[in-house]
Amino acid sequence: xxxxxxxxxxxxxxxxxxxxxxxxxxxxxxxxxxxxxxxxxxxxxxxxxxxxxxxxxxxxxxxxxxxxxxxxxxxxxxxxxx
Numbered sequence: 600x601x602x603x604x605x606x607x608x609x610x611x612x613x614x615x616x617x618x619x620x621x622x623x624x625x626x627x628x629x630x631x632x633x634x635x636x637x638x639x640x641x642x643x644x645x646x647x648x649x650x651x652x653x654x655x656x657x658x659x660x661x662x663x664x665x666x667x668x669x670x671x672x673x674x675x676x677x678x679x680x681x
Contacts, residue, residue, distance in 0.1 A: 604680060611676025617669030625662050 607679030614672030621665040
């Protein structure tokens with residue numbers, strides 16, 4: 600096996616591992632229950648729900664970036680093997 604093939608397979612494995620890790624994190628995130636508080640005061644309802652919404656946005660961005668990097672590495676690994 601040539602060095603180029605070994606690098607291709609390693610890149611492919613790292614990309615697949617990142618994709619698996621990303622989808623596993625997404626699955627764990629979906630298992631959590633986000634509660635939106637019901638309040639009669641609109642300002643306090645926004646104040647109480649803003650924290651979990653920001654946390655959900657940060658996690659979604661994190662998962663998107665991890666999936667993007669994993670797919671790029673997987674594609675590069677397949678191109679290197681070919």
